[in-house]
Amino acid sequence: MMQFMLLFSRQGKLRLQKWYNAHPDKLKKKITRELITMILARKPKMCSFLEWRDLKIVYKRYASLYFCCAIEQDDNELLTLEIIHRYVELLDKYFGSVCELDIIFNFEKAYFILDELLLGGEIQETSKKNVLKAIAAQDLLQENFYGKVRTRGVCNVDV
Numbered sequence: 001m002m003q004f005m006l007l008f009s010r011q012g013k014l015r016l017q018k019w020y021n022a023h024p025d026k027l028k029k030k031i032t033r034e035l036i037t038m039i040l041a042r043k044p045k046m047c048s049f050l051e052w053r054d055l056k057i058v059y060k061r062y063a064s065l066y067f068c069c070a071i072e073q074d075d076n077e078l079l080t081l082e083i084i085h086r087y088v089e090l091l092d093k094y095f096g097s098v099c100e101l102d103i104i105f106n107f108e109k110a111y112f113i114l115d116e117l118l119l120g121g122e123i124q125e126t127s128k129k130n131v132l133k134a135i136a137a138q139d140l141l142q143e144n145f146y147g148k149v150r151t152r153g154v155c156n157v158d159v
Contacts, residue, residue: 002080002121003055003070004031005114007103010064012036015103016110020121039066049077060084064100087117090131112138 007016014032023031038050039059050057052070058080059068067084071077090113091098095106103110116131118124125131 001072001075002083002118003072005070005118006032006035006066006068007110008032008036008066008068009100010040010066012040015065015100016107016114018111018114018118020118035068035070036066039068048081058084060088062088065103083118083123086126086128087114090117090128093128093132094135109135 001020003021004017004019006014008014014036017028017032019028035052035057038052039057044061048059050059054073055070056073056075056077057068057070058077059066060081061067067088069080069084071080088098091102091110094109094113095102113131113135116125116134125134
């Protein structure tokens, strides 16, 4: 089971974080700082797997973003790399050549895509087509809702 996923830039700026186990905010910040520092210090040709505390860290760099996942000791690292790649493919399909700015300005969509792919740290949907259909349906729902808000006014919205 995946414990958490972090997306951060080459400059060490956290862009997205998803935790599948409850931790105090102070501990989350400490973990995040420690992992970002450790991964950024590694050379590009080094292995994408790390033993860290009682977890395995799997990370992959795409352009200016690092995708980092923490998994349990008995989980498959290669499957985790595939999950990261699938997430990047979905982001790429949705945004059309995704970049760091897409994640910054549309973080709610990035979270929604991740939630369609993973549920509770486990893979929920393997089909890119089904995930993209769910996202399109959510976009349509959001568009219809906000269209009504603009035409009727905030106080008279039928929900």
